[in-house]
Amino acid sequence: MSPPFSNLSRHLPSSTGFRNRVPDGALAEWTPLEFEHWCAPHCVRTRPRASRIYHYGRRSPTRSRHYTQQPLGRIALLVLLSLLTQTPVLGATVSVELVGIGGKLRSNVEAYLGILRQSRTDGGRRTSLSETDLRRLHRNARDEIHKALQPFGYYDSQIEATLQRTQTGDGVTQDSVDETRVGHWVARYEIDAGPATQLREVDVALNGSGKEEPRLTRAVADASLQEGTILLHETYEGLKTNLQNEAYNLGYLDGQFTENQIRVHEGRQQADIRLTFDTGQQFYFGDIHVEQDILADSFIENFVAIESGEPFSPRRLIDLQLALSESGFFSSAEVQVDRENSQGDRVPVQVSTVPAKARRFETSLGYGTDTGVRGRVGALWRRINRNGHRMQTDLRLSQIQQSLVARYTVPIGDMRSEYIDYGAELDRRDLNDVESTRYSVGSSINRNRWGGRRRLGLRYQYETWNFGDNPQQQSGLLIPYLEYDRVVADDLLFTREGYSASLILSGAAVGVASDTSFAQLYLAARAVRPLGERSRLLLRAEYGATQAGDFDLIPPSLRFFNGGAQSVRGYGFEDLSPLDEQGNRVGGEFLGTISAEADYLFYGNFGIAAFVDAGNASDEPGINLKRGAGIGLRYKTPIGMVRIDFAHPFDDPDSSFAFHISLGPDLQ
Numbered sequence: 108m109s110p111p112f113s114n115l116s117r118h119l120p121s122s123t124g125f126r127n128r129v130p131d132g133a134l135a136e137w138t139p140l141e142f143e144h145w146c147a148p149h150c151v152r153t154r155p156r157a158s159r160i161y162h163y164g165r166r167s168p169t170r171s172r173h174y175t176q177q178p179l180g181r182i183a184l185l186v187l188l189s190l191l192t193q194t195p196v197l198g199a200t201v202s203v204e205l206v207g208i209g210g211k212l213r214s215n216v217e218a219y220l221g222i223l224r225q226s227r228t229d230g231g232r233r234t235s236l237s238e239t240d241l242r243r244l245h246r247n248a249r250d251e252i253h254k255a256l257q258p259f260g261y262y263d264s265q266i267e268a269t270l271q272r273t274q275t276g277d278g279v280t281q282d283s284v285d286e287t288r289v290g291h292w293v294a295r296y297e298i299d300a301g302p303a304t305q306l307r308e309v310d311v312a313l314n315g316s317g318k319e320e321p322r323l324t325r326a327v328a329d330a331s332l333q334e335g336t337i338l339l340h341e342t343y344e345g346l347k348t349n350l351q352n353e354a355y356n357l358g359y360l361d362g363q364f365t366e367n368q369i370r371v372h373e374g375r376q377q378a379d380i381r382l383t384f385d386t387g388q389q390f391y392f393g394d395i396h397v398e399q400d401i402l403a404d405s406f407i408e409n410f411v412a413i414e415s416g417e418p419f420s421p422r423r424l425i426d427l428q429l430a431l432s433e434s435g436f437f438s439s440a441e442v443q444v445d446r447e448n449s450q451g452d453r454v455p456v457q458v459s460t461v462p463a464k465a466r467r468f469e470t471s472l473g474y475g476t477d478t479g480v481r482g483r484v485g486a487l488w489r490r491i492n493r494n495g496h497r498m499q500t501d502l503r504l505s506q507i508q509q510s511l512v513a514r515y516t517v518p519i520g521d522m523r524s525e526y527i528d529y530g531a532e533l534d535r536r537d538l539n540d541v542e543s544t545r546y547s548v549g550s551s552i553n554r555n556r557w558g559g560r561r562r563l564g565l566r567y568q569y570e571t572w573n574f575g576d577n578p579q580q581q582s583g584l585l586i587p588y589l590e591y592d593r594v595v596a597d598d599l600l601f602t603r604e605g606y607s608a609s610l611i612l613s614g615a616a617v618g619v620a621s622d623t624s625f626a627q628l629y630l631a632a633r634a635v636r637p638l639g640e641r642s643r644l645l646l647r648a649e650y651g652a653t654q655a656g657d658f659d660l661i662p663p664s665l666r667f668f669n670g671g672a673q674s675v676r677g678y679g680f681e682d683l684s685p686l687d688e689q690g691n692r693v694g695g696e697f698l699g700t701i702s703a704e705a706d707y708l709f710y711g712n713f714g715i716a717a718f719v720d721a722g723n724a725s726d727e728p729g730i731n732l733k734r735g736a737g738i739g740l741r742y743k744t745p746i747g748m749v750r751i752d753f754a755h756p757f758d759d760p761d762s763s764f765a766f767h768i769s770l771g772p773d774l775q
């Protein structure tokens with residue numbers, strides 16, 4: 108999939124606003140302003156008119172140099188004399204001491220100070236400098252510190268700078284150091300930042316047809332550029348960036364600053380701001396054309412939720428590109444805004460696409476402590492016809508379960524995520540004391556509703572089973588159901604903060620193609636909260652209840668079991684269950700689980716965790732919770748967290764611990 112909005116980056120306003128040449132990590136200073144002089148910017152156009160970036164500072168006049176040709180013999184003689192008279196020196200190391208500042212001021216000075224940067228390697232170890240370079244860097248340090256403090260409003264700083272040679276590593280004192288040894292030096296800078304420069308006058312104006320736009324006026328009001336406050340370059344630059352971005356997002360593609368000045372009165376520690384932004388005219392979408400030949404135009408129009416004449420919006424184009432790229436029909440989609448062929452205020456848009464392969468085959472092999480060795484073979488036919496219909500088959504094999512699924516999908520509504528599907532499934536399980544075989548066919552409508560995903564479906568299933576050595580049983584059920592899922596997270600794969608919720612309602616009525624009546628409710632919720640920069644708290648709970656006319660005719664696939672890596676750790680997969688007279692695990696009418704876990708990434712993507720779980724499956728509403736607790740290892744991967752857990756069951760005298768391995772997102 109192409110990166111969102113890949114070909115529109117040249118039209119977008121800069122996210123940094125204005126560029127100054129400063130060291131990496133340093134907050135840019137402005138060109139020092141002379142007392143009572145205006146800092147009038149020289150505007151250098153570096154991007155098309157839709158986005159301009161301005162460089163501050165006076166341009167140095169071009170200097171012409173005159174070179175006098177010297178005879179080669181004289182040059183060779185000078186080089187030889189220089190080599191003969193030069194005394195060899197050893198490299199110097201230097202320690203840099205900053206006194207009098209802290210916090211952001213110190214961080215910016217450290218990032219800007221050349222003598223500090225060049226005296227360290229990337230790993231933080233000292234590196235050697237020649238004495239000439241050392242003294243040159245020391246001479247530049249005072250001016251660099253002044254510039255590093257100016258973004259925070261300190262234009263009148265006082266700096267006491269000293270450079271002294273100390274004892275060498277072999278105990279020789281400074282006074283007895285031979286001139287051919289440079290040794291170790293200490294550069295000390297005592298810094299008095301002085302009084303902060305305050306804003307005396309602030310004049311921020313909006314012009315153009317968009318000057319009354321609420322988002323622009325709000326950006327000005329929220330900028331905290333008020334008279335009497337400290338001059339902070341970050342706040343000023345942030346306002347300019349916000350105005351450019353907001354104007355562009357509203358369709359004002361030619362917005363620019365017509366006045367952009369700061370006047371600093373250094374002797375009085377005061378400054379004045381004059382900033383005028385002209386939005387220019389507002390632009391609107393023209394014709395939108397998607398270049399493709401694999402699907403019907405009427406079907407592609409469902410992806411384009413933009414009408415000609417709507418205000419131009421980069422966000423809408425990003426949504427269009429994502430919709431096409433994530434549909435599965437195209438391997439890439441690139442959006443191009445055709446400003447050259449604009450007609451008045453109407454901007455046409457061209458979308459070029461590359462079709463994905465019509466068929467895709469997948470295989471996988473894995474292992475889980477709940478399932479044992481498992482494998483999968485799948486096939487996807489992306490385009491059965493020009494209306495986007497799909498067909499998918501999936502064969503899954505493991506030590507406890509074998510299943511074959513076929514599904515036919517018809518897109519509706521939101522082409523990315525809404526559809527009708529028709530499916531058939533064969534599933535066989537042999538776990539603990541249960542052997543079962545289930546056949547099912549059905550259909551469902553999948554829609555985006557209430558901030559999540561809603562699924563309304565109807566399926567018929569016929570299942571045969573037996574518990575232990577008991578006789579085989581069977582039942583047929585026609586089951587209407589409702590499912591709802593909602594996930595809100597800052598990152599779906601590695602969530603720092605978020606939650607998920609699930610609801611399933613299902614049932615059947617005897618006599619309506621069903622052997623018995625039942626109603627079932629299942630609820631599940633998960634939450635993740637940050638405890639620190641590298642630690643999290645993970646909470647989980649689930650509840651289920653079944654009301655049946657004859658529970659003996661409810662198949663194992665609709666009964667509740669507990670235990671395993673995703674429920675109560677410390678117990679085997681689906682080991683927690685009511686027992687029949689022969690001691691077979693037969694599943695319960697009720698389910699309850701609660702869990703709390705804290706994890707911490709102690710080194711890169713490696714982490715540890717501690718957890719406590721409680722839960723059970725029961726035939727009674729009052730569930731007797733079984734408890735387990737333990738520790739685990741964690742490894743963060745691009746597809747979710749790898750979890751290796753060692754848990755102790757507190758209510759199982761026959762087991763001292765259980766081992767679990769799982770992989771996947773935290774909220775699923």
